[in-house]
Amino acid sequence: MQRASPAGTAAAAAAVAYLALGAPPALAAATPDDITVGGAALHLEFEPRAFGDGGDAVRAWIRRSANIVAGYYGRFPTARLTVQVLAEAGDGVHGGKSFANPDGFIRVQVGREVTEAQLLADWVLVHEMTHLALPDTGEAHAWLSEGLATYVEGVARVQAGNRSEADVWAEEIRQMPHGLPQPDDRGLDHTHTWGRTYWGGAMFCLLADVEIRKRSHNRFGLQDALRAVARESGGLAADWPIERVLRTGDGAVGTTTLEDLYAQMKDRPVTPDLMRLWQELGIEPEGSSVRLSDHAPLVEVRRAIMQAP
């Protein structure tokens, strides 16, 4: 889900949401709920009685999502986070948005009939929490924040045992071609389509991850670069130029991969041979899924990407 730039306070943002929903403020009766995950204090704002089980599954989902993100980054990206759950009609998880004011604030819309299976399979909250780990680099670089959230969500969930590796690669094979440049493309910084923003950004991340691991002989990956950026910036509350983000990430892994890729892709259409890359990683499409091979030149890189450090 696209995160809005932090405009105003969390309270003001919440008030706007109520107006938009045209509903009475559900939080008036909300029970405060606080948990600690990965070194972070999480404050839950929701109405437990809106859910059939008294909110237990929603609580577990928030804790699980925070643990997945804390696992990927080595600790949760912000010291404090408020998660506001707005219960809506229906089932499933409907969407979310992240803010930094300067503490993290995530608003998610969840159906009252949401099932435990839907919460187990949810990507929205991990995606939103991933946004908290990257400084704000401005609207022109939304492809970096959305691409990272898209890419990291899959990898982080595999590392935590919440999603299968084959499922993530199958989704990338299905979706990442949407991130390739179309005929009128002017590079990632100047082409703000959905495909280029989410999947063009995710493609940048995959290319960077593979390249960092190749250049460092698998000592480091994109994950190490992102951990350094999160640690040194403090995350979404910081305003950093994109060059500083990439330089900081590169510095942590001893390469210039992120800066090089950005120089190539920022204002020019670049069309990498994705199918060949997946073949080298030992990933073969098979129907709507994939078969993972142990015999391909970059098998060790693929394993390293999906293995928790």
Ligand SMILES: [Zn+2]
């Ligand atoms: Zn997003």
